[in-house]
Amino acid sequence: MSLAAISEGFRDRRLAAALTERIRENKAGPLRIMEVCGTHTMAIFRHGIRSLLPAEIELISGPGCPVCVTATGDIDLMIALAAKPGVTLATFGDLLRVPGSEGKSLAMARAAGARVEVVYSPADALDMARNTDGLVVFPAIGFETTIPVIAATVLEARSKNVRNFMLLVSHKVVPPALEVLLSDPELAIDGLLCPGHVSAIIGEQAYQPLVAQFHMPCVIAGFEPLDILSAVYMLTRQAGRGQARVENCYGRVVSKEGNPRAREIIYRVFKPCNAWWRGLGEIPGSGLELQEEFRDFDARTRFELPAVFVPEPQGCRCGEILTARIKPPQCPLFNTRCTPTHPVGPCMVSSEGTCAAYSKYGDL
16 A cells, blocks of 8 residues: 555545544533643644544643744854854754844854755765864754764764764653643643654653553554544543553554664663753753763863853743643734744744744634
8 A cells, every 4th residue: 555545544534524423422511631742732733633523622832842942042152153163063044033132143144155055864964064174063963763863873973984074952751741730730631642753762661651640541652634634532531531651643653662672772872961941941961971981082172161041032032832731822923023934943943843833823
């Protein structure tokens, strides 16, 4: 069967209608379900999932966009590094237009003469380093999904003695952030739509502590309409029965143990550290830094870069949007001063950002 046929199977309208009716029959009462993956956020908007659900089921977006949660101070460091003589910043394209504290972005820095190159993988950045005498710095952002590939690139750089390749590490890991969110009673989260990509690495078992500590229903979902509706059905079923457990409706990709080999590579190269999340502040153990034996690849060490707190751009409420305290239309800058072509905050820049989703699709 072709991939197109498989995809179409997960978009069957009759099955979607049947699932929607079963959700209504659960009569679980008012529920706030948070999706914690930016890809889920976009899929929910793109397919009009909210419009299919009963009014008492509210889907809210969490801090699942790695570009959005990257601290403003880290964006400033990227811009500063790109301006240094002999340095090329090799970055994913979704970081180009994220504004720093002074409203400048990497795209603006490049226009002003800084060496900023767009790459499609860390391997591309490593190849670039092999073919230049200058330093190539790769901003390493992202969650557990992308970290193994970056760790493998560091191992390759060391094995081939490529010493002019470096990382500016701003990695985040998801479970500690979920614990912080669930610890806040004001958010009143009733269930978690758990990320499919991240769960493929960390496995079902990673959510068991959240179930035990917060009695929180957790369902892992894929990204097609029937994946998401199935997960919402499972969450409403748990809520209606007063249950809290981890369920996996993305079994074709996610297993109970996840990917042990990927996690082994991650912690071969990196170790846990505290990290600053936009909207959540500093969360202990939620970030990664290079192990001591790999510090030669660490741009923060090489350039003695300080960890500096930088406030959000004036008027930007991206932090509150990332923690579901407000919706994008409640931000006074939304679609006025802050637009997809002229963004003020990262939630409007990223293809996985909640503001970008609202701007493109409306409240669907």
